[in-house]
Amino acid sequence: MINKKLILSKRPIGVPKKDTWNLIEEELPNLKEGEMLIENHYVSLDPAMRGWINETRSYIKPVAIGEVMRAGTIGKVIDVKGKTSFKKGDFLSGWGGVQKYLISKGEGHYPINPKNDNLPIYIGSLGMPGMTAYFGILEEGKIKEGDVVLISGAAGAVGSLAGQIAKIKGCKVIGIVGGEKKANYIIDELGFDGAIDYKKDNVIKDIKRECPKGIDVYFDNVGGKILDSALIYLRMNARIVICGAISQYNNVKAEGPNNYLSLLVNRATMKGMIVFDYAHKYSEAMKEISNWIDQGKIKSKEDIYYGIENFYETFLRLFNGDKLGKLVLQIKK
Amino acid sequence: MINKKLILSKRPIGVPKKDTWNLIEEELPNLKEGEMLIENHYVSLDPAMRGWINETRSYIKPVAIGEVMRAGTIGKVIDVKGKTSFKKGDFLSGWGGVQKYLISKGEGHYPINPKNDNLPIYIGSLGMPGMTAYFGILEEGKIKEGDVVLISGAAGAVGSLAGQIAKIKGCKVIGIVGGEKKANYIIDELGFDGAIDYKKDNVIKDIKRECPKGIDVYFDNVGGKILDSALIYLRMNARIVICGAISQYNNVKAEGPNNYLSLLVNRATMKGMIVFDYAHKYSEAMKEISNWIDQGKIKSKEDIYYGIENFYETFLRLFNGDKLGKLVLQIKK
Numbered sequence: 001m002i003n004k005k006l007i008l009s010k011r012p013i014g015v016p017k018k019d020t021w022n023l024i025e026e027e028l029p030n031l032k033e034g035e036m037l038i039e040n041h042y043v044s045l046d047p048a049m050r051g052w053i054n055e056t057r058s059y060i061k062p063v064a065i066g067e068v069m070r071a072g073t074i075g076k077v078i079d080v081k082g083k084t085s086f087k088k089g090d091f092l093s094g095w096g097g098v099q100k101y102l103i104s105k106g107e108g109h110y111p112i113n114p115k116n117d118n119l120p121i122y123i124g125s126l127g128m129p130g131m132t133a134y135f136g137i138l139e140e141g142k143i144k145e146g147d148v149v150l151i152s153g154a155a156g157a158v159g160s161l162a163g164q165i166a167k168i169k170g171c172k173v174i175g176i177v178g179g180e181k182k183a184n185y186i187i188d189e190l191g192f193d194g195a196i197d198y199k200k201d202n203v204i205k206d207i208k209r210e211c212p213k214g215i216d217v218y219f220d221n222v223g224g225k226i227l228d229s230a231l232i233y234l235r236m237n238a239r240i241v242i243c244g245a246i247s248q249y250n251n252v253k254a255e256g257p258n259n260y261l262s263l264l265v266n267r268a269t270m271k272g273m274i275v276f277d278y279a280h281k282y283s284e285a286m287k288e289i290s291n292w293i294d295q296g297k298i299k300s301k302e303d304i305y306y307g308i309e310n311f312y313e314t315f316l317r318l319f320n321g322d323k324l325g326k327l328v329l330q331i332k333k
Numbered sequence: 334m335i336n337k338k339l340i341l342s343k344r345p346i347g348v349p350k351k352d353t354w355n356l357i358e359e360e361l362p363n364l365k366e367g368e369m370l371i372e373n374h375y376v377s378l379d380p381a382m383r384g385w386i387n388e389t390r391s392y393i394k395p396v397a398i399g400e401v402m403r404a405g406t407i408g409k410v411i412d413v414k415g416k417t418s419f420k421k422g423d424f425l426s427g428w429g430g431v432q433k434y435l436i437s438k439g440e441g442h443y444p445i446n447p448k449n450d451n452l453p454i455y456i457g458s459l460g461m462p463g464m465t466a467y468f469g470i471l472e473e474g475k476i477k478e479g480d481v482v483l484i485s486g487a488a489g490a491v492g493s494l495a496g497q498i499a500k501i502k503g504c505k506v507i508g509i510v511g512g513e514k515k516a517n518y519i520i521d522e523l524g525f526d527g528a529i530d531y532k533k534d535n536v537i538k539d540i541k542r543e544c545p546k547g548i549d550v551y552f553d554n555v556g557g558k559i560l561d562s563a564l565i566y567l568r569m570n571a572r573i574v575i576c577g578a579i580s581q582y583n584n585v586k587a588e589g590p591n592n593y594l595s596l597l598v599n600r601a602t603m604k605g606m607i608v609f610d611y612a613h614k615y616s617e618a619m620k621e622i623s624n625w626i627d628q629g630k631i632k633s634k635e636d637i638y639y640g641i642e643n644f645y646e647t648f649l650r651l652f653n654g655d656k657l658g659k660l661v662l663q664i665k666k
Binding site: 058059223228242243244245248253254255256257258259260261262263264265266267268269270271272273274277 | 391392556561575576577578581586587588589590591592593594595596597598599600601602603604605606607610
């Protein structure tokens with residue numbers, strides 16, 4: 001059997017170019033005792049992946065040159081040899097990487113039991129983005145009823161879920177998005193109280209209009225000028241959750257928040273989070289999010305593109321904003 | 334009787350010029366029932382005063398044009414009429430402003446009972462800077478034994494005390510200062526474990542050398558490039574206490590910390606503080622600091638200059654670094 005796998009071929013400076021990766025074909029070896037052959041169906045495309053291909057270690061080891069590009073996946077066990085962790089036919093969520101097949105003893109994978117054919121939700125609202133939104137808004141943001149919650153990247157996988165959870169908890173929720181379509185989406189489909197289109201509007205004025213009493217919790221996925229604008233309108237004891245900074249990931253030199261002294265004036269807190277710290281509580285979050293979805297309280301949207309050959313163009317959608325909801329690359333039909 | 338008082342005459346842009354204030358003479362009216370005449374002996378000069386003369390409200394109302402410049406003071410009641418809050422001869426700490434005398438019913442003042450003739454300590458280690466250091470390092474920084482604590486402005490009124498308290502609590506304490514004299518002072522006199530001279534050394538390399546395992550708590554009085562350098566070496570769950578930003582107070586546009594994403598990678602917290610929030614616990618802190626001073630565990634240094642006419646030149650020492658310890662203007666000999 002022939003595998004297709006996407007190898008990191010060089011470290012990008014700025015926006016990755018196509019030659020950052022190389023798609024190669026390779027014959028798969030025979031399974032050894034205890035090994036499984038997993039066929040990947042869906043690959044998760046996440047902003048964090050940009051950080052993983054930098055040379056410097058951050059919260060996780062960088063992907064090495066020559067290594068398969070790290071990615072979350074949904075796959076199916078299609079062959080086993082001997083006694084294995086999972087059985088043939090099982091669906092698994094895990095770190096399968098950007099490749100059609102992998103041979104594994106099951107490390108970094110866990111079984112999923114899809115109720116219907118919506119497999120991609122397990123790398124979206126019930127996967128890493130879901131966990132990030134859940135623990136980020138509840139445990140880091142410490143939202144409480146009546147809080148004014150501002151969320152950037154609000155039409156994305158994490159932001160859309162964080163906002164909906166804040167609505168469930170009785171907050172006033174405003175989202176910042178790029179484009180009218182997304183602005184309508186978060187209000188009409190997701191039930192946000194307001195939307196700010198950073199591509200059209202004056203973000204500073206619009207935050208003031210939408211949050212006239214100021215912001216209790218700012219959940220930041222983007223960084224840059226939008227973070228700086230949000231800082232202006234903090235309320236006393238406000239919490240800023242630094243979940244991501246998509247506007248900065250392709251910058252050689254990141255741009256910090258010049259208005260950070262608003263933290264001092266307002267006794268506010270800015271705190272960074274990494275979802276992996278909550279791994280011991282994922283199952284609890286998955287159960288609750290799953291219930292909210294069943295009850296119709298949360299809508300989950302996946303934006304799915306097809307073909308491992310189209311990884312590069314699809315990946316760029318993370319940064320040019322040309323997607324809605326969770327970005328997924330389907331590699332098996 | 335003739336009063337001399339320093340009036341705010343215009344709002345400065347950048348470093349205040351001499352004509353920001355105007356020293357005027359004015360005849361004092363007679364005391365009315367319940368009023369006291371207070372003669373100010375010492376005026377506290379603090380970096381925060383720069384913020385109070387900006388037009389924009391921050392955590393406290395700006396000083397108005399034509400108003401006496403706000404300042405903490407140590408004064409003595411020299412006359413009273415009728416039934417008053419304090420009696421003739423009492424020493425008071427309070428918000429007396431930059432003026433030789435004031436007539437007051439006692440609002441914003443509390444009595445002090447100096448053990449010896451060291452009156453200025455009541456606007457230093459036992460005053461606002463002392464309270465800031467105490468609550469900043471203990472309650473905001475949440476220091477614990479063994480923590481690596483980095484402090485900027487370490488030879489100043491707040492930094493020197495915060496560092497000494499961290500030493501008492503069993504931390505490793507490194508100070509950042511300007512100049513060799515201050516570097517020697519914090520090591521030899523105050524018992525810091527190390528010093529970085531930002532005027533001479535490469536701050537980034539030196540933090541790495543002095544804190545090879547990284548920083549648990551960074552207590553920031555200066556902002557700017559030094560804050561940005563400290564961010565590089567955070568340990569997991571580090572706490573940054575934003576107490577001040579003296580490098581930024583005279584900037585028209587503040588410069589934010591470009592390395593703020595270190596908060597994300599290290600799950601770290603950056604939190605602003607204003608000492609007034611701890612007013613209900615000042616007496617507790619004053620008692621403990623006073624004991625530490627009596628036990629020789631804390632050294633308190635005041636840098637005293639004379640003459641209300643010299644306010645301007647003395648005030649500038651806050652920003653050009655030409656002082657050691659708590660800066661005080663004595664206006665009565």
